[in-house]
Amino acid sequence: MERFMNLSELQKKLIAAARLNPPSDQVPYAFEKRILALIAARATTDRWAFWTRGLWRAAVACVAVAVVSGAVSLLAPADNGDDLSQDFENTLLASVDQADNSSMP
């Protein structure tokens, strides 16, 4: 039967049919209000997303620092001579000690 079916003619007819039936341009009621509401809602979500993302990143960084500090304190030799807190105090108060020593007769 295909030999009786003129395909290019059929193609032309169907294209013409499509041209004769343009789609409707009807817009749902208050569609523009819906779009505006979506934009507003998205802006609020975006602001929260910004803060949430930032806080999560900060939390990850804090956990990483805590893990590294913990690992260092665990893996460091138990008795390595001078106490770290004592060293810190000596350094911090070095200027005071120096001042005291120089004021002595």
Added chain:
Amino acid sequence: MERPESELITAVLKGDTASFEPLVAKYSPRVFATARRYARRESEIEDIVQEVWLKAFDKLKTFRGEAPFEHWLMRMAVRTCYDFLRGHQRNRESSFSEISDPEEDWLERFVADPGNAAEDADAAKLLIGRVLEKLSPSARLVIQLLEIEDRSVKEIAKLTGWSVPLVKVRAFRARSEMRKILARMTSDKYL
């Protein structure tokens, strides 16, 4: 008095979101008509149009005002419809066994006498809808823009972002793809 488009766009870019509303109200009919050419279900059509407007809002700062806002928006609409077609290809492989009686009658009339089958018949409209749904996304877009909307190759290149030679190649392939689909449809029914 209606505010000019350029003024509305400038206001939106400065943060006045409400100024976007007149633009949506003015151009939504055209965007809806475009979306209805590629999607059938009303929920899908609304999703497409919504996506077009959200993209337009996000990319508004890239609108330079050299061409009318409508052209810029329609480019976005056509590309969004193309993305939609690419994402919804699942029904293309079905057969033509579901052709209704009026469509079959129309084809019978066409076979008997091509001049006797009216183009304005509802059956012809349904048939072209079925054929378009079977086309690949690029072929459907080209047939729609070139053959049905009667746009030039240059216009299609601008709308789709494809080069002129690519549009020509795709148009050639689309026509042959459509002919193959028609051959399959008619052989399904008549052989």
